[in-house]
Amino acid sequence: MRNEWPLYEVFVRGKRGLNHVHVGSLHAADDRMALTHARDVYTRRNEGVSIWVVRSDAIAASAPDEKDPFFEPSGDKVYRHPTFYDIPDDVPHI
Amino acid sequence: MTTEDHLHLPPADTAPEGDDRWAFGTGFTDPLHGVDTALPPGADGAALAAYCLALGDDALVLAQRLAQWCTHAPELEEEVALANIGLDLLGQARLLLTRAGQADGSGRDEDRLAYFRDAPEFRNVLLAELPNGDFAHSTARLLALSAWRLALFGRLTGSADPVLAAVAAKGVSELAYHREYAAQWVVRLGDGTDESHRRMQEAVDALWPRLGELLAVSATERRAVDEGFGADPAAVNEEFEAVMRQVLDAAGLRDPGPLLPGEPAGRLGAHSEYLAPLLDEMQSVARAHPEATW
Numbered sequence: 001m002r003n004e005w006p007l008y009e010v011f012v013r014g015k016r017g018l019n020h021v022h023v024g025s026l027h028a029a030d031d032r033m034a035l036t037h038a039r040d041v042y043t044r045r046n047e048g049v050s051i052w053v054v055r056s057d058a059i060a061a062s063a064p065d066e067k068d069p070f071f072e073p074s075g076d077k078v079y080r081h082p083t084f085y086d087i088p089d090d091v092p093h094i
Numbered sequence: 095m096t097t098e099d100h101l102h103l104p105p106a107d108t109a110p111e112g113d114d115r116w117a118f119g120t121g122f123t124d125p126l127h128g129v130d131t132a133l134p135p136g137a138d139g140a141a142l143a144a145y146c147l148a149l150g151d152d153a154l155v156l157a158q159r160l161a162q163w164c165t166h167a168p169e170l171e172e173e174v175a176l177a178n179i180g181l182d183l184l185g186q187a188r189l190l191l192t193r194a195g196q197a198d199g200s201g202r203d204e205d206r207l208a209y210f211r212d213a214p215e216f217r218n219v220l221l222a223e224l225p226n227g228d229f230a231h232s233t234a235r236l237l238a239l240s241a242w243r244l245a246l247f248g249r250l251t252g253s254a255d256p257v258l259a260a261v262a263a264k265g266v267s268e269l270a271y272h273r274e275y276a277a278q279w280v281v282r283l284g285d286g287t288d289e290s291h292r293r294m295q296e297a298v299d300a301l302w303p304r305l306g307e308l309l310a311v312s313a314t315e316r317r318a319v320d321e322g323f324g325a326d327p328a329a330v331n332e333e334f335e336a337v338m339r340q341v342l343d344a345a346g347l348r349d350p351g352p353l354l355p356g357e358p359a360g361r362l363g364a365h366s367e368y369l370a371p372l373l374d375e376m377q378s379v380a381r382a383h384p385e386a387t388w
Contacts, residue, residue, distance in 0.1 A: 027169060032278070033278070033282075037171040039271075040178050041171055041174050
């Protein structure tokens with residue numbers, strides 16, 4: 001059996017992005033190595049200005065079979081969207 | 095030629111709209127943008143060409159060795175990292191060989207110099223051409239060459255040759271990453287298991303006698319300093335040695351002893367038996383199809 005390095009998830013903020021976006025995963029022995037690997041694997045086409053890495057096993061995720069109880073109830077609550085207002089033309093950034 | 099002909103303006107400059115097509119943008123920069131590529135007045139073109147050729151060949155040959163790790167590295171991520179480093183060096187080599195061909199007046203371009211010279215015409219140090227060995231040997235070699243080159247390029251940013259200064263300015267951040275990458279691995283392996291420590295120490299012990307040639311001051315380097323476009327080898331070597339000892343100390347590796355300048359060998363074209371086969375492989379396609387374009 002082969003000893004594998006732990007898996008990390010990689011998040012990159014692009015030059016024009018306001019937030020970090022998940023771009024993929026990789027193996028690394030520790031946090032520092034994960035950052036250098038992320039730099040080498042995910043930013044080689046000039047994509048990024050900032051990188052986050054986090055061990056995959058540190059992420060808590062919703063399960064696929066929870067999809068309906070989690071997300072279905074919000075599907076018919078159209079009133080939660082502020083679409084019933086007339087927005088004046090001179091109000092930006094809505 | 096008029097002065098305008100010497101100004102390097104890449105085609106990308108005239109089509110910036112391409113940037114909008116990509117989610118992350120492209121934003122690529124050209125290191126020679128706006129640099130006057132005319133030879134500085136009174137400069138010794140042959141001396142400048144020889145200096146650029148030596149530094150270009152170091153990068154070209156090491157890039158080829160690093161590429162040989164592809165499909166052989168311990169992890170996929172390391173493979174990409176080593177190939178990236180090789181490509182950075184290849185980029186430096188292209189600019190330096192181009193400059194060499196301009197400066198010596200021969201009109202040879204980068205491809206002519208890279209693909210149509212034989213081993214005795216190459217001016218890289220032997221350290222760059224040695225076989226990769228195991229990962230520890232490759233890492234030790236990469237640490238030495240990137241630390242030395244970073245110490246050199248940091249000073250070449252003030253070179254009297256504007257092209258050399260621009261190439262150095264671009265190379266500094268690349269080399270800082272290469273040195274960081276290699277140093278991390280030397281520390282990790284040196285300070286790791288008994289087995290990794292033993293093999294890293296073995297690699298450092300094997301590297302040490304090879305460093306004499308790197309520290310040697312060849313006639314090419316001496317002339318470059320006299321002409322004002324080269325960097326002072328004494329200062330470069332001092333910084334280099336301090337970095338090497340700092341890394342060895344952090345890695346818990348035994349210091350193999352004093353470093354003394356040796357004799358220039360590769361800089362004079364005296365190479366090991368390992369260079370010719372490396373070049374055979376690197377040059378095979380270009381020589382089989384000398385008129386090919388892509």
